[in-house]
Amino acid sequence: MAYDVVIVGGGPAGLSAALALGRARKRVLLCDAGTRRNAAAEHLNNFVTRDGTPPGEFRAIGRQQLAAYPSVEARDVRVEAIAGARGAFQITLPTGAVEARRVLLCTGMIDEPLAVEGFRELWGRSIVQCPYCHGWELRDRRWGYLARGAESLHFPIMLRGWTRDVVVFTGGAFDVPADVRAHLSAAGIQLETRPVARLVAREDRLESVALSDGATIPCEVLFAHPPQRQVDLVRELGVGLDGDGYVQIDPVRRETSVPGVYAAGDLLTRMQTAIVAAASGAQAAGMLNHELTAELVTGGWSGGRA
Template identity: 75%
Template sequence: MPYDVVIVGGGPAGLSAALALGRARKRVLLCDAGTRRNAAAEHIHNFVTRDGTPPSEFREIGRQQLTAYSSVEVRDVRIESITGTRGAFQVNLTTDTVEARRILLCTGMIDERLGLDGFRELWGHSIFQCPYCHGWEVRDQKWAYLARGVESLHFPLQLRGWTREVVVFTGGTFDVPEPTRARFDTMGIRLETRPVARLVARENRLEGIELSDGTTIPCEVLFAHPPQRQVDLVRTLGVGLDEEGYVRVDPMTRETSVPGIYAGGDLQTRMQGAVFAAAAGVHAAAMLNHELTVELAIAEEAGGRE
């Protein structure tokens, strides 16, 4: 008997989708390969009742709550490939092959670490992407932002809400418009355009950023937005991506360009975070439940008339 939905990914989006579908009495298989995008993060924030919860504990609680719904199955298994069409997908796992009427992708994104010495070790400890997620814990410290282009220069303006000491590093890779320079100056944001050589750290905590001329700028926190990419499975499915590499979905149904394959969470938006992903998972689940319920009811009625 095919699953109604196979969910790919066991983070906040996948767990929330499985919960909603389980409560709607749909037969669900959630496949979790164990790769955690937020594994380096010490806590989840901005999630009411779960503020400050370690990511591993969040997942443990989510899995435990799913055990109340007999139609939901969770497996620690990787999906090798997905073939077939809407209503009749074959999902090839590392252990066996299952069938599904629909697929829900909740795989998140892969963050590409920048080539700076020490970047990988400091990621999630002194280097962050989101001030809403981590800003409170490091408020009033010396902050830095590694800008990757002119389009990113709006970001450091908001950082002044958490600290009065902000330095923006461009690495000399692009020209900063004069109006932006003036705005930074007015707001007390320091602009540093010299090339960056390396990160200076001690005991896994950032102490400064060394420039190519040997100068070290003291800072305790670095915000950066490294490039992101989709996991291999998503890329092999051929779903449409936008200009930034995120999966395109119908804003209402959450269906991708491939009929029967849906997406929710970080893989389809730059507005990323546990609470956003969880909401996206529930949204997709509600749309899937509506579609499957109508489809199955029509099939039952047609069978009864024969």
């Protein structure tokens, strides 16, 4: 079976791309398998018309809407390998191989839990990454931020827009410059440099942060940006990555360093919210449709971008 585009990943980016390509009458296979990054999240927020929607419901609505387009097929299946070249890719699935003219990666990122007792259990509930996604629901509570470097200390100042009570935990892992200390103090943010021993929870919700000397700091919400890595499939393809490990793409065409392989969503940036990922998928789909249509009707000319 030959497709115009095989999309790898069925989150907001993949669903958005599949919708745009389906409306453009392109033959699409959307492959979705594995655990969602936001599996622990209870609601998807800050997404116009879908604010507060449970993630599973959001995906179900997306799949339901795709069903209206006969050229789009969605499967709960894992892509095992991608071979071939632009215009003639072979995509290996557990059920066999399919062919595609283009591939769109919407695989997201894999979060690596920090080595703090209780972190993994509270991730996605009391420990979150994005205040735009969760800040409103958690406003006016005691917030903390697990900082991994001095370069990230602009982030907690933004958190003050949602609550007056913010503590930055450095664990003593790095020095905080005097001017940064002054900015944090001026913003009313407490700086805690003692090592963090563990996170104390009650009924699966964070209650406090225990320090190595036995002290505890009351904390109900913890923001953290743990290390992330690409899924194995992306690394095996050998697409170019930037210094932080995110996939590099042409800013206009949305194509990676591997010809014919495009990317959209969280694997491109730390700015990881559902609505941004969906917009990224729509952008990639627009460029894919433009180039695929140009190949069919003109033999390849696409206004200087072929």
